Amino acid sequence: QQQVKQSPQSLIVQKGGIPIINCAYENTAFDYFPWYQQFPGKGPALLIAIRPDVSEKKEGRFTISFNKSAKQFSLHIMDSQPGDSATYFCAATTLGNTPLVFGKGTRLSVIA
């Protein structure tokens, strides 16, 4: 499977800051890019997802930016809160119910 490279591995921001997590992929056949959020002791849960026909998608305080030519996408969390402290995974797949290819995750800590 093609890899999805995620950075940084960990991130610490102050409350109200805007953490940014970046992902890059190689397989141009990928056409669905979800982000999953995982709290300690829980399984990952879908947070937000984007298709390559748009460059940005917002849901509440979470925004995905997508750059098809660069094969990169990123997650921005506006006005971050301590409750956003979690591990975030980017992923990619081709259309249809094929398995997700996950990045290695970013552990985010938002400190008050």
Place this chain on the structure above:
Amino acid sequence: DAGVIQSPRHEVTEMGQEVTLRCKPISGHDYLFWYRQTMMRGLELLIYFNNNVPIDDSGMPEDRFSAKMPNASFSTLKIQPSEPRDSAVYFCASSRSTGSNQPQHFGDGTRLSIL
């Protein structure tokens, strides 16, 4: 919706023992996935099923690992014999098959420790 249910939540056993992890997917979901999560390797797909049939088991690390899905509401992942390097959190996830990409719903995992 009860969500994906995994059992046990924690398992501690000695090397060489057989380990069986269990998963009940969300009713109506046609796809079931088994993942392993470690600090070093992140989330790795081990195997996935569609309508109870294994589709891709290329992620299963070796013959000591096996998975079955005898019916739409139950799957097992078995390790025999277990080794300390199998220690990890194992997740089961399920999703619908219809329409465009459907989110995978994960269980809360089984934390496995092999001594």
